[in-house]
Amino acid sequence: MPTEPLSQKEIEDRLRELPGWSQKGDRIARTYRLGNHFAATALVVHIAQIQDELSHHSDLTLGYNTVNLTVNTHDAGGAITDRDFELASRVETVAPNHGAS
Template structure:
Protein backbone atom coordinates (compact mmCIF):
# COMPACT_ATOMS: atom_id res chain seq x y z
CA UNK A 1 0.00 0.00 0.00
CA UNK A 2 1.47 3.34 -1.07
CA UNK A 3 1.73 6.23 1.38
CA UNK A 4 -0.37 9.27 0.39
CA UNK A 5 1.09 12.72 -0.17
CA UNK A 6 -0.12 15.64 1.95
CA UNK A 7 -2.18 16.82 -1.05
CA UNK A 8 -3.88 13.42 -1.44
CA UNK A 9 -4.66 13.36 2.28
CA UNK A 10 -6.13 16.87 2.10
CA UNK A 11 -8.30 15.87 -0.89
CA UNK A 12 -9.60 12.74 0.83
CA UNK A 13 -10.25 14.58 4.10
CA UNK A 14 -12.62 16.82 2.16
CA UNK A 15 -14.89 13.77 1.84
CA UNK A 16 -15.01 13.11 5.60
CA UNK A 17 -16.64 15.19 8.31
CA UNK A 18 -14.67 15.98 11.44
CA UNK A 19 -11.44 14.15 10.56
CA UNK A 20 -8.06 15.89 10.69
CA UNK A 21 -4.53 15.06 9.61
CA UNK A 22 -2.30 15.22 12.71
CA UNK A 23 1.29 13.96 13.09
CA UNK A 24 1.17 11.38 10.29
CA UNK A 25 -2.34 10.02 10.85
CA UNK A 26 -5.98 10.94 10.35
CA UNK A 27 -7.98 11.27 13.52
CA UNK A 28 -11.36 12.18 14.94
CA UNK A 29 -13.37 12.10 18.15
CA UNK A 30 -16.94 10.94 18.64
CA UNK A 31 -19.10 11.64 21.65
CA UNK A 32 -22.03 9.42 22.58
CA UNK A 33 -24.93 9.49 25.03
CA UNK A 34 -23.11 7.34 27.60
CA UNK A 35 -20.42 4.69 28.06
CA UNK A 36 -22.71 1.84 26.99
CA UNK A 37 -23.44 3.49 23.63
CA UNK A 38 -19.77 4.35 23.08
CA UNK A 39 -18.66 0.80 23.83
CA UNK A 40 -21.42 -0.67 21.66
CA UNK A 41 -20.25 1.38 18.67
CA UNK A 42 -16.62 0.48 19.38
CA UNK A 43 -17.59 -3.18 19.27
CA UNK A 44 -19.25 -2.77 15.87
CA UNK A 45 -16.22 -0.86 14.62
CA UNK A 46 -13.91 -3.60 15.95
CA UNK A 47 -15.69 -6.23 13.86
CA UNK A 48 -15.34 -4.05 10.75
CA UNK A 49 -11.66 -3.45 11.49
CA UNK A 50 -11.11 -7.18 11.77
CA UNK A 51 -12.94 -7.78 8.47
CA UNK A 52 -10.72 -5.20 6.75
CA UNK A 53 -7.55 -6.43 8.46
CA UNK A 54 -6.79 -2.86 9.51
CA UNK A 55 -6.86 -1.67 13.11
CA UNK A 56 -6.99 1.83 14.63
CA UNK A 57 -5.13 3.39 17.47
CA UNK A 58 -8.06 4.36 19.64
CA UNK A 59 -9.13 5.17 23.14
CA UNK A 60 -12.33 5.48 25.09
CA UNK A 61 -13.01 7.62 28.13
CA UNK A 62 -16.59 7.35 29.39
CA UNK A 63 -18.70 8.50 26.42
CA UNK A 64 -15.89 9.74 24.17
CA UNK A 65 -14.08 7.66 21.55
CA UNK A 66 -10.88 8.93 19.92
CA UNK A 67 -9.80 7.22 16.70
CA UNK A 68 -6.47 7.60 14.91
CA UNK A 69 -5.69 5.85 11.62
CA UNK A 70 -2.43 5.28 9.79
CA UNK A 71 -0.93 2.35 7.92
CA UNK A 72 2.07 1.23 9.95
CA UNK A 73 3.54 -0.83 7.09
CA UNK A 74 3.57 2.27 4.85
CA UNK A 75 4.69 4.58 7.66
CA UNK A 76 1.84 6.99 6.98
CA UNK A 77 -1.69 7.43 5.66
CA UNK A 78 -2.90 5.26 2.77
CA UNK A 79 -6.12 4.37 0.98
CA UNK A 80 -6.70 1.71 3.68
CA UNK A 81 -7.12 4.43 6.29
CA UNK A 82 -9.74 6.29 4.29
CA UNK A 83 -11.64 3.10 3.49
CA UNK A 84 -11.78 2.29 7.21
CA UNK A 85 -12.67 5.90 8.10
CA UNK A 86 -15.62 5.77 5.69
CA UNK A 87 -16.73 2.46 7.19
CA UNK A 88 -16.53 3.96 10.68
CA UNK A 89 -18.61 6.92 9.50
CA UNK A 90 -21.22 4.51 8.09
CA UNK A 91 -21.39 2.66 11.42
CA UNK A 92 -21.77 5.91 13.37
CA UNK A 93 -24.46 7.20 11.01
CA UNK A 94 -26.45 3.96 11.16
CA UNK A 95 -26.65 4.16 14.95
Protein backbone atom coordinates in the same frame (compact mmCIF):
# COMPACT_ATOMS: atom_id res chain seq x y z
CA MET B 1 1.81 -5.65 -2.81
CA PRO B 2 2.69 -2.80 -0.43
CA THR B 3 0.31 0.08 0.05
CA GLU B 4 1.66 3.41 -1.19
CA PRO B 5 1.59 6.52 1.02
CA LEU B 6 -0.73 9.31 -0.11
CA SER B 7 0.62 12.76 -0.94
CA GLN B 8 -0.25 15.64 1.36
CA LYS B 9 -2.65 17.00 -1.28
CA GLU B 10 -4.37 13.62 -1.59
CA ILE B 11 -4.74 13.47 2.19
CA GLU B 12 -6.23 16.96 2.33
CA ASP B 13 -8.63 16.18 -0.55
CA ARG B 14 -9.77 12.95 1.09
CA LEU B 15 -10.25 14.61 4.48
CA ARG B 16 -12.67 17.09 2.89
CA GLU B 17 -14.90 14.09 2.15
CA LEU B 18 -14.87 13.01 5.82
CA PRO B 19 -16.23 15.80 8.06
CA GLY B 20 -14.95 15.52 11.60
CA TRP B 21 -11.73 13.78 10.57
CA SER B 22 -8.38 15.59 10.63
CA GLN B 23 -4.71 14.92 10.18
CA LYS B 24 -2.69 14.63 13.38
CA GLY B 25 0.93 14.25 12.31
CA ASP B 26 1.29 10.95 10.48
CA ARG B 27 -2.28 9.81 11.25
CA ILE B 28 -5.86 10.65 10.52
CA ALA B 29 -8.05 11.02 13.58
CA ARG B 30 -11.60 11.55 14.80
CA THR B 31 -13.31 11.79 18.15
CA TYR B 32 -16.92 10.65 18.38
CA ARG B 33 -19.24 11.83 21.14
CA LEU B 34 -22.03 9.53 22.24
CA GLY B 35 -24.95 9.62 24.65
CA ASN B 36 -23.43 7.41 27.33
CA HIS B 37 -20.73 4.88 28.11
CA PHE B 38 -22.71 1.89 26.84
CA ALA B 39 -23.22 3.51 23.42
CA ALA B 40 -19.52 4.38 23.23
CA THR B 41 -18.58 0.81 24.11
CA ALA B 42 -20.93 -0.57 21.46
CA LEU B 43 -19.31 1.67 18.84
CA VAL B 44 -15.85 0.40 19.84
CA VAL B 45 -17.03 -3.19 19.36
CA HIS B 46 -18.48 -2.32 15.95
CA ILE B 47 -15.23 -0.60 14.92
CA ALA B 48 -13.26 -3.67 16.03
CA GLN B 49 -15.43 -5.83 13.78
CA ILE B 50 -14.80 -3.55 10.79
CA GLN B 51 -11.07 -3.55 11.51
CA ASP B 52 -11.00 -7.34 11.53
CA GLU B 53 -12.93 -7.47 8.24
CA LEU B 54 -10.42 -5.08 6.64
CA SER B 55 -7.41 -6.59 8.43
CA HIS B 56 -6.44 -3.00 9.24
CA HIS B 57 -6.42 -1.77 12.83
CA SER B 58 -6.44 1.66 14.42
CA ASP B 59 -5.68 2.94 17.88
CA LEU B 60 -8.95 3.26 19.79
CA THR B 61 -9.49 5.04 23.08
CA LEU B 62 -12.75 4.59 24.95
CA GLY B 63 -13.83 7.36 27.30
CA TYR B 64 -17.04 7.67 29.30
CA ASN B 65 -19.02 8.92 26.31
CA THR B 66 -16.30 9.33 23.68
CA VAL B 67 -14.40 7.17 21.23
CA ASN B 68 -11.12 8.45 19.84
CA LEU B 69 -9.78 6.78 16.70
CA THR B 70 -6.37 7.37 15.09
CA VAL B 71 -5.04 5.40 12.15
CA ASN B 72 -2.09 5.07 9.79
CA THR B 73 -0.62 2.17 7.84
CA HIS B 74 2.24 0.32 9.49
CA ASP B 75 3.01 -1.59 6.27
CA ALA B 76 3.71 1.77 4.59
CA GLY B 77 6.16 2.90 7.26
CA GLY B 78 3.48 4.58 9.34
CA ALA B 79 2.25 6.77 6.49
CA ILE B 80 -1.36 7.61 5.62
CA THR B 81 -2.75 5.45 2.80
CA ASP B 82 -5.98 4.53 1.04
CA ARG B 83 -6.45 1.78 3.63
CA ASP B 84 -6.78 4.39 6.38
CA PHE B 85 -9.45 6.25 4.48
CA GLU B 86 -11.29 3.01 3.72
CA LEU B 87 -11.42 2.27 7.45
CA ALA B 88 -12.48 5.84 8.28
CA SER B 89 -15.24 5.74 5.67
CA ARG B 90 -16.58 2.43 6.98
CA VAL B 91 -16.61 3.76 10.53
CA GLU B 92 -18.45 6.88 9.35
CA THR B 93 -21.24 4.71 7.93
CA VAL B 94 -21.91 2.92 11.24
CA ALA B 95 -21.23 5.67 13.79
CA PRO B 96 -24.59 7.45 13.36
CA ASN B 97 -26.40 4.17 14.12
CA HIS B 98 -24.81 4.34 17.59
CA GLY B 99 -25.88 7.97 18.07
CA ALA B 100 -22.35 9.27 17.53
CA SER B 101 -21.69 12.86 16.55
